[in-house]
Amino acid sequence: MLEALPEKGVPGEQILAELRELRAADLPTHGGRLFAYVYDPALDGLDELARQAHAISAHVNGLDPTAFPSLLAMENALVGAAARLLGGDEETRGSVTSGGTESLILAVKAARDSRPELATPRLVIPSTAHAAFAKAAHYLRVALDVVPVGDDLRADPAATRAAITADTVLVAASAPSYAHGVVDPIPELAAIAAERGVRFHVDACFGGWVLPYLRRLGADLPAFDFGVPGVTSISVDLHKYAYAPKGVSLLLHRDEALRRPQYFAYAGWPGYTMINPVISSTRSGGPIAAAVATLRHIGDAGYLELAQQTRAAVATLAEAVRQTDGVRLFAPPETTVVCLSTSRHARDGFEAGDDSTSRAAGDGFEAGVDLFVLADELAARGWHTQPQMAYGEMPATIHLTVTAAVAATVGEFALDLADAVAAARAKGPADLPAPLLEAAAALTPEMVTPELIAGLADGLGLGGGDFTRMAAVNSLLNVAPPPLREALLTGFLSLLQRPAPPTE
Structure with missing residues (x-):
């Protein structure tokens, strides 16, 4: 048992050995075998560079940028880089947050506080939007209007239009959605929101740093950034496809006026006047410095190469699913996600523009494969995936977040997938008494x-x-x-x- 407060102090080397022993029980963060939670570019030396940069600024406090101008310079540099990547201009403003959830909460807060006259402000999202929007609505007392998506798993513009009321303060959509990796029709949705005078947020936390590079590589993806009229804010996580250590995200607004309600200020007490652009007051500068070091070390050309590796890995993984009886693609693998279902958990009639994803359940799946047993069988072979529960008419699925590190292991996965499917079919459904x-x-x-x-x-x-x-x-x-x-x-x-x- 780990004792955090021993009677007497413990030597440093013993402490480090104990921490390493604890870490040995964790899932592998490197090596291309964990398809969720972590993002690995498989670049030699990057981890050590990020650790050293983190240490330089670990004890710097982001509460007061006038006391620690180094953090102000680094935050502005990160925002500027993201603004250029995501179609912004000199008017774009942004803040560094601790992660995507904080970015989304602040986007909702800014929208809510921009309309203080409303007794019940409302937020409109598609059913595939990240759960952090529901968390934001819960924390901020904003009513949540969830709109069903179409058969293509994308937000429905007509349904979104119908859901907007005079009390709607924000409409949001995904680029891409986390569960399925598909991009919502951002131009149509942003136009609808602008027509009604409502802010429109693009949740690009998951893929915002990789989509611009995928588009440069020829991927047929819709526009989603500030180049789209009507987009008022964008969130993008640097600890995802920018490959920075946890936790650094950015919330960008098209201009200063849109960002202003994001701030919290309070002078009604005898201490210092509190002014916070984000939820936290005290913030370590370590993650911010590590993010700056990561971006500068990889560079634009490096990110393009990492996106190419990721794109190739997605294509190989998707082909492995197509070639394996008992599993099928549930969503088109158009970004960095491979989402698959099994014969026992498939729905009929899904069309993704590919014959291999539109087979009805029962067509070549007579024996049946339990998706959750399959996830266990993959884990037993060293592949850690993310099972997703059924929702409405959507079946349970397995989600694979694909990073550049997967390019080196994707061939092994293809072989193990077929073996795991065979084992899952032989075992049958999970045994529940x-x-x-x-x-x-x-x-x-x-x-x-x-x-x-x-x-x-x-x-x-x-x-x-x-x-x-x-x-x-x-x-x-x-x-x-x-x-x-x-x-x-x-x-x-x-x-x-x-x-x-x-x-x-």
Whole structure:
């Protein structure tokens, strides 16, 4: 057990050895085998450069840029680079945040506070928009209007137009959506918002740093940046495809007037006047310095090459899915995501402009492959993917975030995918005891208690902290209604996030 406050201090080398031992239990952040959470360019020396840059500014406080002008210079440099990449000009303004969620919360705040006369400001998003928008709406007391997407998984302009009311302060869309990696029709949506006098935000947190390079490489992607009339703000994460360490994101506004409501200022107390452009007050300069070092080291030409490697890896992965009976592409692999479904979790009639993605369930899938068992089989072979639960008429899917590092391992994955599918087919669906399913069917969110969660964790084999076989857990969550799923996962995370009892 790790003791954070020992009676006597511990030598530094022992502490570092203990931390390395803890890290050994984590999923691999490098090597092209983790398809979520981390972004690896596989560039020698980049990690060490970023660590050294982080150390230079780790103890600098971003609370007051007049005290630490180095951070002001670095933040302005990052914003300027992103503005140029994303079609901005000398009027573009921006802020450095801790991540995409903070950027989206601030985009919603700026829109809400620009209309202080509204009692119930509203936010319109497609159902595929990132969950951070729902978090922003919840935190900021903004009503959330979720619009269904079309069969192509993209935001529906007509439905979006119908959802806008006099109380709408912001319309948002994705470039691309995280779950499926497709780009919403930004020009049409931005025009609709502008026509109604409403701000329009492009959530490019996930792909905003790579889409411009993919377009330069010839990818047929719609315009999405400040070159599109009506786009008023854009978010882009530098710790994704800019390959900077966590956590650095940017929120850009077309001009200063649009950014102004983002700020919080308060002078009604006897201390210093608080003025914050972002949610945090005190902020370490370490991540900002590491991001500057990363961008300067890779450079524009380097990012173009990384995008080319990523694009090639996506194409190879997609072809592997097409050639493997039992799985199929659920969405067109047009950006940096490969999203696949299986015979047991496919929906009929999806069209992606490719015959291999439009096969109906049952056409060549007689034996059936359980998607969650497949995810476990891939993990057993060293490939860590991200299962996504069913939503509405959308089936459960497996999400693969593809980075430049995957270019070196994609051939191995293609072989292991076929092997994992065969193993999953042989095993059949995840085994969920009938009594457990019956009990779960009777549950409501209000019935979820710490005792119930502890019992479920033990019954599903999670009591000992082994998360390597998750098919049964995911299958149970997949059939639970979203409110119950939220309650179950909240309870489970709360179960994990507790200190161990002291030893005698």
